[in-house]
Amino acid sequence: MLNNVSKLFAVSAKNISGSRSIVSKSFDLGFLNKTPKTQITTLPNGIRVATEQSFGETASVGVWVDSGSVYENDKNNGVAHFLEHMIFKGTPTRPSPHAIESEVENMGGSLNAFTSREHSAYYMKVLKDNVPNAVDILSDIFQNSKFDSKLIEDERQTIISENNYVQSKEDEVIFDQLHAAAFQGSPLGRTILGPVENIKSISRDQILEFVSKNYTGDRLVVSAAGAVDHDALVKQVAEKFANIKAAPASQESPRAQITNDFVGSEIRVRDDSLPLVHFAVAVKGLSWDHPDYFVLELIQNMIGNWNRSISAGKNLSSNLGEIVATEGLAESFSTFFTCYKDTGLFGHYGVCQPETVDDLIAEMLKEWQRIASSVKNSEVERAKDKLIATTLMQYDGTSKICEGIGRQLLTLGRRLTPSETYLRISEITPADVKRVATSLLRDVSPAVTAIGPTGNFPEYNFVRGWTYWNRL
Template identity: 45%
Template sequence: MAAAAAVRSKRRLLPHLYRLLHSTAAPSLDRFLRHASPVPRAADHSPFLRLPAARVSTLPTGLRVVTQSYPAATRMASVGVWVDAGSRFELPGTNGTAHFLEHMAFKGTERRPTANALEVEIEDMGARLNAYTSREQTTFFADVQGRDVPAALDVLSDILQHPRFPQQGIQRERGVILREMEEVQGMMEEVIFDHLHTAAFRDHPLGDTILGPTENIKSISKKDLQQYISTHYTCPRMVVSASGAVDHDEVVDQVRKLFTGFSTDPTTADQLVEANPAIFTGSEVRVENAEMPLAHIAIAFKGSSWTDPSSIPLMVTQSILGSWNRSIGVGNCSGSALARGISNGGLAENLMAFNTNYRDTGLFGIYTSAPPDALHDLSRLMMEEFRRLAFRVSETEVARARNQLKSSILLHFDGSTAVSENNGRQMLTYGRVMPFLELFARIDAVDCDTVMETAKEFIIDKDVALAAVGPISNLPELSWFRSQTVSDDTFTSRVLSLFSQNN
């Protein structure tokens, strides 16, 4: 039965693969060349990107301040503290501390003894105070009117330097985080990517979840919180970023006066990462649940670090793979060959290519959700598309991908919050703010040869990490996925041979 099903699967899929891989005419893609030359060139984007340059100052303590001011009718500003510390820097047995600390920072200080006092002060300014924790960074930021930037800096410096960590507040926050964990368990994309990190980085903190396991949430103590903040919230690992209606010199003066209680320990995040590098393990996590209507799957290769020269070619490659959702439609008209194949074959409900960067490694791959009876065909199509990237990429689709990538970047920067976040993150990852003109010039330099070379480096003969949840009995074994990446310069003829045998 299984063999017969596999034969029927090939018969349905191979004609499409043949057309996809060997079609010489691509009228549906030619329209993208109306807006970009197929030949890489140094395009002049300056008329569209006339933003004031970011200014950076480094205080004697090692704390860096970056600002980017620009005129805005609303006179709003965003200011925040970006810390080079996240869940990957936690001690063994304390996973979840960085996220717990983020919650507790808003529970009162010596000058603002209660969470209510802090909330009233923020609301009276008409401001918004928020924070988030990732695997490598923690961020605390405020969106305020330009005139209230000094007050926002005072609040941020206070909650990070003088948190009270009241025992009653710690106990209350345990329940809040446990409820948050329950909510996350209902968000399949979050669940899949946590499983994917476990599969990709087993027995390493980068493979742990950000929230931590239940037993840790129930046991994290005031001492754990104090130790984490004193160890990792150091001046050389912190950046104050402000954008919008701000004045650089004024912000620097305020930071110099307010941020005086942090350690000046010169140890950098790079040194900590070098001492405990993340090793891509290429394993799998499968959670069978036959009652779920769809199978959720993520397939990933080891990606690049933030500063790896391949990081931008991988961004363009991610754009080539694209994203798609059945509810939105336009599958047949998509610039993504993979999206068109999935849409034509009715193989999945959605598709999202991803390219996640860390200090020393990354994850590059595809996330999708699909009905269980389509998993074999879907897996074959995705792996063939991965392989195609290394051998047969047209300049047409690369031009489309460059356009789409640049547009998505510009669309993201729709306010002072996004600009402040971008500058703070880039100061931590690059040590500087990369101007748009430089970033776009790097993107425009990526041609089809660069994409194919990058795909050969990151995909061909490389290990695969797999995470899958749901009715996944029809999903091929990990060894099958790995076998689809083997070096074979005649893979096209192999597809043609199989096509001939079945017709």
């Protein structure tokens, strides 16, 4: 993008401390009840249909599947993602990729998909009178895809190109390395795309086997938001998705047991031809449904994000952001909080000049200790208000709502209403923040990954040591 846009904050920039001369009013709680109700119906074959009907001319409809690369093994690692590509390539009634593409584009809609470690999603955005067409297309590709062998061969090159693209993005590489290190020996440690040799060898049989094992009714959620009618959608899904089996014949879970939910470890790839060091420092975070989920999210918000290009610069109220800006320690840093079913990751991703990397990591971990030992009541309260406001504002447009419904039904089995989110965030106390920060961020062995000119990157035991330096 051209630089004639100044964004004041980073993507989801956050708060704290200092004077407060412009006073914000307190929340008007009445509106919490104004948001559309989520209606959920479970069909006989286990598929859950969930909708939030709102006003407008368009709707988002999607199928969310409790299936991603964690359901793979060494041999078929990459198949969930490969499947996501192949599912758009043709069915008996829509015989070619071209047929599906023209049908979607002729109605002015869009069709997209993604695969993550735990989930796959296929979703459409359409004008309201095309909701039935969207359900028809989704049900057809889910149940009748041909997975033509010739098209599978053609697709390998596309996926290899995608892999090359991913490998040229430092942040993608760092997070793949981080998973490989922190979750070594566990399916979470594998990449989503899989190794190139798998991309070259995944067969039609492997794809079909993966579908029949994983795309079962009990693991599917059809979610919709916008101009949709719940009852009509339930009726249509019941009819169109009738051939989906309730659950696989064998009762054993196809998901391998997690043997290691976190391993303190390190991977660094030194490449002095790169100008900047990219790294991640992470500790074990929390699972999707953890009671302290919102406490850790609050901590993530308090530590915040920063990058050189935002116009707020060093005036941000993030304590770490201010230090980094004043001392010139980084090009950017962000605080991430990634959840999985049984575990999670919490930490920082940073990009900096090779000579400042040790100071930057030291400051990051020092900030963790500050939060754990001496976070101020006022900063917790401010952060809570901010988190409530951003959480309530984030649902903009039907796509995000549709995705929120799908993800929460898969991870929590239920939908968190704005009221509940408000309640849960507002009851957090500074003691909770210290408790969670102390147990997760203090005296732990982190997983550390880095690429670039890492000559000055601190040795592991230094980093480890900074998690229990206790004199602030």
